[in-house]
Amino acid sequence: MKLKLSTASFLKATLAVLFVCFLTPLEVEAQRMGHRASRQTMSRPPARSSRPAARPATRPSSRPSTTRPSTSNRPSINGGYQKATTRDISRPSSRPSTGTRPSNRAVTTDRSTSKVTRPSNSRETPNRGQNGGNRVSDRSNNRVNVDNSRRGNRNINIDNSRTVNVNRRNTYVRTSPRVYVRPPYIWGGFHFYCHRPYYWHPYRPYYWGPVWHPWGYFVTTLATTAIIISITNDSGNQEEYHYEEGNYYLKTADGFEVVQAPVGATVSEIPETAQKVEVTENTYNYYYGGAYYEKNAEGYTVVPATAGTIVPHLPEGGEEVKVGDRTYVKFGETYYQPIQVDGKDMYEIVEVTPEDA
Amino acid sequence: MKRFLFLLLWLPLLGFSQAQKDIDPVAISIIDKMGGVIGSFGTCAFNLSTVYDETNQEGLMERKFESHKVYFRGPDKMAIRSRGEKGNKGYWYNGSVLTWYSYDENNYVTIPTPDTIIETIDSLNTTFGFRFPAADFFYPAFGDDLLEEFDTIKFSGIKSLGDTEYFHIIAENDTYNFQLWIENGAYYLPKKYLIIRKAPELFMEEGTFDNWITNPSMPDEIFEFTPPKNADLIDIMPKN
Numbered sequence: 219m220k221l222k223l224s225t226a227s228f229l230k231a232t233l234a235v236l237f238v239c240f241l242t243p244l245e246v247e248a249q250r251m252g253h254r255a256s257r258q259t260m261s262r263p264p265a266r267s268s269r270p271a272a273r274p275a276t277r278p279s280s281r282p283s284t285t286r287p288s289t290s291n292r293p294s295i296n297g298g299y300q301k302a303t304t305r306d307i308s309r310p311s312s313r314p315s316t317g318t319r320p321s322n323r324a325v326t327t328d329r330s331t332s333k334v335t336r337p338s339n340s341r342e343t344p345n346r347g348q349n350g351g352n353r354v355s356d357r358s359n360n361r362v363n364v365d366n367s368r369r370g371n372r373n374i375n376i377d378n379s380r381t382v383n384v385n386r387r388n389t390y391v392r393t394s395p396r397v398y399v400r401p402p403y404i405w406g407g408f409h410f411y412c413h414r415p416y417y418w419h420p421y422r423p424y425y426w427g428p429v430w431h432p433w434g435y436f437v438t439t440l441a442t443t444a445i446i447i448s449i450t451n452d453s454g455n456q457e458e459y460h461y462e463e464g465n466y467y468l469k470t471a472d473g474f475e476v477v478q479a480p481v482g483a484t485v486s487e488i489p490e491t492a493q494k495v496e497v498t499e500n501t502y503n504y505y506y507g508g509a510y511y512e513k514n515a516e517g518y519t520v521v522p523a524t525a526g527t528i529v530p531h532l533p534e535g536g537e538e539v540k541v542g543d544r545t546y547v548k549f550g551e552t553y554y555q556p557i558q559v560d561g562k563d564m565y566e567i568v569e570v571t572p573e574d575a
Numbered sequence: 576m577k578r579f580l581f582l583l584l585w586l587p588l589l590g591f592s593q594a595q596k597d598i599d600p601v602a603i604s605i606i607d608k609m610g611g612v613i614g615s616f617g618t619c620a621f622n623l624s625t626v627y628d629e630t631n632q633e634g635l636m637e638r639k640f641e642s643h644k645v646y647f648r649g650p651d652k653m654a655i656r657s658r659g660e661k662g663n664k665g666y667w668y669n670g671s672v673l674t675w676y677s678y679d680e681n682n683y684v685t686i687p688t689p690d691t692i693i694e695t696i697d698s699l700n701t702t703f704g705f706r707f708p709a710a711d712f713f714y715p716a717f718g719d720d721l722l723e724e725f726d727t728i729k730f731s732g733i734k735s736l737g738d739t740e741y742f743h744i745i746a747e748n749d750t751y752n753f754q755l756w757i758e759n760g761a762y763y764l765p766k767k768y769l770i771i772r773k774a775p776e777l778f779m780e781e782g783t784f785d786n787w788i789t790n791p792s793m794p795d796e797i798f799e800f801t802p803p804k805n806a807d808l809i810d811i812m813p814k815n
Contacts, residue, residue, distance in 0.1 A: 249700055251753070251770075255719030256693070292617025292790070295649035296693045299614030300715045301607055305722065325798045331672065332684040333810040401634045405704070406814050415632045418680055423809075538809035540675075540684050542662050542704060545809065 255302075271276065335539055336549050337408055337570045379553035391483065391552050394526035394569050395498045405542040411569040412555045413526050419556050419563040421538050421547045424531030426491055429463045430507050431476045432534035438473035447483045464506050465490040478535075478550075479509035479520040486517040497524045508533035523552050530567065532565055591618040596722075598787070602744045603718055606755075609763040610717045618648045623708045625659075643708040648691040650691045652798040655708065667800035668695055673731070674800035682807040683800070693786040705813035711780050712765055721746055727752065733759055741766050750774055762789070 255397035331395065402409035403416070431437075444462040451457055459480055460467040466483070492506035504511040504518060510527070511518035521573070531552060536547040546568065547554040554565040595622070600695040613619075623643045631637040641659025646652075651670035661740050665694040668688060676683040678782070688695040693714060699705040714720055721728060723748035734756065742763075743757035746771060772778035774788040802808070 249696070249706060251711050251720060252724050253711070253714045253716075253720045253753070255716040256714035256722050258716070269578070280591050293649040294614050295616050295619060295647040296614055296713050296715045297650060297691065298715065299607070299610040301718050302716075305603070305719075329808060330685065331687055332808060334813055335810045336812055400632060401630070403632075420680065423758070437705075448703070449610065520580075531805055538682060538807060539808055540682075540811045542812075542814075545682065 225544075253573075255400070256373065258301075307370075333537070335537070335548065336406060336554065377415060390522040390550075391523040391567060391569065392522050394524060395501075396526055398569070401541070402571075403544060407573045409557070409573055409575075410541065410544075410546075410553065410569045411525065411571070412557070412566050414528070414555075414566050415556040416544055416555055417558040417563075418545060419558070421532065421536060421556075423534035423536070426489070426507050426533075429465075429489065431465050433476050433478055433508075434535070435465075435476040436473055439469070439474075440467060440474055445481070445485070447485070449480050459483060461485055464492070464509075466509075479507070481520050481522055484514075484516050484519040489517045491528065495527050495529055497527050503527065505529055508535070523567045525567050527567045528557070528559060528561070528564050529554075529567070530564050596725075597720065597727045597729075599729045602728045602746075603722070605730065605742045605744060605763065606718045606721060606728075608676075609712075609757050609765060610715075612763050613713060613717075614715060616647070616649070616789055617788050618793050620644070620646045620786075620791060620793075622629060622784070622785040623782050625647070625780060625782045628778060641708075642805055646797060647692060647713070648793045648798065651695075652793070652795070653692050653695070654798050656754060657708065665797055666705075668692065669795070669800075671799045676800060676802075676806070681803060681805060682809045683802060684809060684811045685800075686811070702813050702815065703811060709765075709768070709784070712768075719814060721753075724748060725751070734788075736766065747785060762787075 238358055244393060276533075282292050327368070382393060394413075396413065398411045400412065400415070402411045404410075417515070425432075444460045444467070447459040447461055448456050449459065458469065460469070460474060460481070465476050466479050467570075468477050488504060488506055488511055492504040492511070494502050495505045495510075497503050503521065503524070504513065505527075510521050510523050512521045532547055536549050536554070538547050539548045539553075543551075545556070547556070547565065551570075553568040555568050557566050558566050584715070602608060623645060625641045625642075625643070628636050629639055632758065639660035641657055641661065642657045646654040651668070653668040654674075655666040657665070662680075663678045665678065667674045668677070670690065672685050673688045674683055674685045675706075686699065689698050692729065696705075696707050696710045696713070696735070700707070701708070709807075711717065711720075726748045728746040730746065731743040731745050731754075733740050736756060740759040742759055744755045744757065746753040746755075750771075750773055752771040752773065756766060756767040758766050760766045765784055767783045770778075770780045
């Protein structure tokens with residue numbers, strides 16, 4: 219009985235596997251058509267078949283294609299035309315692909331060639347930017363405890379030990395509260411949503427005046443007016459940022475380096491040149507130096523970018539990425555779509571979602 | 576009894592996937608002849624005009640037009656210049672890297688490649704979604720590829736396009752209808768193709784070849800890309 223049952227299970231499993239094999243495409247689409255037959259011979263140099271002339275009429279299931287050498291002495295543009303020597307054209311084709319596909323050679327990060335980049339599949343993936351690796355959590359559930367006793371020396375301590383920490387820089391994108399009317403641009407297993415149409419214009423980093431510094435800018439000393447903001451990261455380590463006139467610095471061995479604004483940091487003032495940008499109707503962020511701020515009772519808190527927000531400029535540090543037929547500007551996990559509003563070149567923050575989400 | 580029922584449920588599906596093919600040997604012999612001629616070229620150049628339908632940013636189906644100038648030098652050199660709705664762009668493949676350059680945006684992407692034209696076309700299509708104009712025709716086993724893909728392949732007679740006669744071939748399966756017009760002359764060169772995708776959504780692409788130049792001399796220089804002033808090397812997102 220046991221034997222009968224296991225035989226039945228085996229039969230079922232075999233049939234299920236067979237079914238899947240017949241229904242699943244063997245190769246992904248190449249150009250407009252599949253080219254399974256070409257792939258079996260593509261990587262081989264043209265060579266005369268060494269098979270005997272007399273051959274059984276029936277085609278073996280995994281018969282290799284023979285090749286016809288090019289009649290020209292020049293190397294052929296495609297290695298010479300190749301075809302199966304015996305084609306039983308009245309039969310259904312059930313030949314499995316046995317050839318080797320061309321290697322998709324690993325692309326190096328050497329800047330002599332382009333960098334291959336993909337959006338993160340998960341919103342919860344730590345960003346890859348400088349000082350990345352901090353976990354993100356919903357800001358709305360966090361309480362920031364500001365130690366007012368230290369206000370005297372203008373140092374603000376965000377005690378995250380009592381909260382789930384929030385340091386994700388502003389490369390994380392919050393979902394747009396507005397419904398998208400336009401269909402998404404689909405590429406690479408992702409949907410790229412925007413409220414406004416794509417309108418390419420060149421990415422020219424913007425400078426917010428002489429007091430603003432781009433990310434990576436290095437100084438040996440800071441003014442005494444700089445305030446210290448401490449944020450505990452996921453590893454439980456405190457990161458100490460130095461804030462001065464819209465710039466955030468991290469201490470290095472030799473001095474201080476400008477970094478992206480840490481999400482969750484609250485400062486009492488931001489530069490006057492910060493621009494008010496609309497997130498939704500009646501909801502605004504303040505935008506300065508690539509960072510987004512929400513105004514609250516304590517001052518201005520750095521928040522993640524919200525999809526759909528339109529900004530007039532982008533700072534240095536972005537990377538232009540060819541995504542299918544479009545070119546976006548990418549900062550960490552934030553994609554900006556070039557758009558045009560009333561004849562002016564601007565950018566809209568793209569909402570990127572996995573296709574299967 | 577249960578076991579038999581299981582078998583009966585699955586067998587029709589297995590049978591369906593092995594549907595009988597209807598292949599016209601005349602059509603295949605014409606395609607083989609065309610493939611043999613193309614495979615004999617050490618170098619070739621041609622112009623291609625394409626027309627295709629695509630959903631635009633407003634979600635509407637839009638007809639788009641492009642024109643391409645293509646240069647092949649076997650086994651590992653290719654240059655293409657394309658103009659049309661998707662921009663003014665060029666491809667340069669020198670045997671080790673392929674550069675895609677946008678004349679409109681003055682930026683470019685450079686990607687390491689395999690060693691031959693066809694492997695490069697195939698690899699970049701699979702990985703980055705590059706669609707090279709009329710690349711299907713240059714796959715070395717084009718005839719076998721058609722036999723693999725299509726259930727029906729028919730020679731539909733000799734048709735006139737303008738003053739010239741062409742062999743008209745129609746291939747079809749559940750998803751695609753593919754039509755091809757091959758010159759009724761010494762070289763059997765392709766003149767026109769039409770691809771209609773019937774499902775899951777309707778799609779059409781038509782291409783017309785012109786100005787075939789076979790085995791011309793092509794210096795290395797035309798396959799090398801030199802970045803123009805202020806051109807930006809940008810990143811690229813793979814398709815898969």
